[in-house]
Amino acid sequence: xxxxxxxxxxxxxxxxxxxxxxxxxxxxxxxxxxxxxxxxxxxxxxxxxxxxxxxxxxxxxxxxxxxxxxxxxxxxxxxxxxxxxxxxxxxxxxxxxxxxxxxxxxxxxxxxxxxxxxxxxxxxxxxxxxxxxxxxxxxxxxxxxxxxxxxxxxxxxxxxxxxxxxxxxxxxxxxxxxxxxxxxxxxxxxxxxxxxxxxxxxxxxxxxxxxxxxxxxxxxxxxxxxxxxxxxxxxxxxxxxxxxxxxxxxxxxxxxxxxxxxxxxxxxxxxxxxxxxxxxxxxxxxxxxxxxxxxxxxxxxxxxxxxxxxxxxxxxxxxxxxxxxx
Numbered sequence: 001x002x003x004x005x006x007x008x009x010x011x012x013x014x015x016x017x018x019x020x021x022x023x024x025x026x027x028x029x030x031x032x033x034x035x036x037x038x039x040x041x042x043x044x045x046x047x048x049x050x051x052x053x054x055x056x057x058x059x060x061x062x063x064x065x066x067x068x069x070x071x072x073x074x075x076x077x078x079x080x081x082x083x084x085x086x087x088x089x090x091x092x093x094x095x096x097x098x099x100x101x102x103x104x105x106x107x108x109x110x111x112x113x114x115x116x117x118x119x120x121x122x123x124x125x126x127x128x129x130x131x132x133x134x135x136x137x138x139x140x141x142x143x144x145x146x147x148x149x150x151x152x153x154x155x156x157x158x159x160x161x162x163x164x165x166x167x168x169x170x171x172x173x174x175x176x177x178x179x180x181x182x183x184x185x186x187x188x189x190x191x192x193x194x195x196x197x198x199x200x201x202x203x204x205x206x207x208x209x210x211x212x213x214x215x216x217x218x219x220x221x222x223x224x225x226x227x228x229x230x231x232x233x234x235x236x237x238x239x240x241x242x243x244x245x246x247x248x249x250x251x252x253x254x255x256x257x258x259x260x261x262x263x264x265x266x267x268x269x270x271x272x273x274x275x276x277x278x279x280x281x282x283x284x285x286x287x288x289x290x291x292x293x294x295x296x297x298x299x300x301x302x303x304x305x306x307x308x309x310x311x312x313x314x315x316x317x318x319x320x321x322x323x324x325x326x
Contacts, residue, residue, distance in 0.1 A: 011038035015069030017130035089115030101168035122174020133157035139170030179252035183265030206230035
């Protein structure tokens with residue numbers, strides 16, 4: 001049976017909009033977030049506010065449904081540890097983070113020992129989707145999923161949710177989804193690079209994206225976003241060529257290696273992101289030095305290279321490790 005009251009833990013860009021959509025759909029919503037600003041915003045829209053996860057659980061009563069929308073890793077692990085101490089048999093937890101599927105399997109076992117059921121929900125659509133309708137890939141206890149299916153329906157676009165299978169399968173499918181996304185974004189980026197450096201000057205790249213998005217075989221949301229970005233800044237000159245990753249691409253590559261599945265496009269896209277962060281570029285320096293050593297080819301000295309806002313001198317900047325997934 002669908003609960004008419006839902007607890008939301010985590011009011012980032014996604015969690016806040018999920019709470020707003022649930023309120024719009026007529027649910028009673030109880031929220032908790034470490035920082036107070038988003039709590040006050042959601043409370044002004046009609047939600048109840050809790051000062052802790054324990055208080056949120058007590059405000060919901062029995063037969064609770066709690067939706068976690070926290071960054072993967074320590075934040076989610078800590079919240080699950082707290083929930084284990086305050087929830088009871090019959091409660092349902094939905095983990096909507098970009099979590100690792102193997103973690104879901106471990107968490108589901110911990111909850112099952114207390115009769116609590118966990119659903120891992122891979123959510124796609126970004127903040128706009130959270131507010132207007134997402135695509136949701138759900139794994140875990142099927143009976144629990146069916147008992148709250150209306151919640152998934154209300155949070156999704158039409159035909160935008162599906163029960164995938166046992167624990168971890170929702171986040172596994174979301175991981176593969178993001179691997180495909182990596183490859184598609186890389187293809188768009190490389191195509192734009194070829195337009196930018198091709199034989200035709202001053203091309204209307206935003207207009208070309210708009211054209212491609214009307215009737216061509218590469219039309220789609222990512223092309224729409226490319227047009228949007230180029231309309232804001234045709235040359236993207238204020239954006240540093242540094243591309244982050246949030247974990248799912250690495251997990252997909254690891255899974256592919258373990259399973260012996262070729263994942264060429266994703267791996268290339270992932271390595272391109274790694275490459276974008278190396279301003280020192282020792283490997284590329286080594287390539288240039290080798291060409292000079294074996295063939296006498298000229299090398300470009302630091303003093304001769306073009307001015308770059310990212311490279312100020314010969315000192316080696318510290319390499320930045322990627323943050324935890326969000």
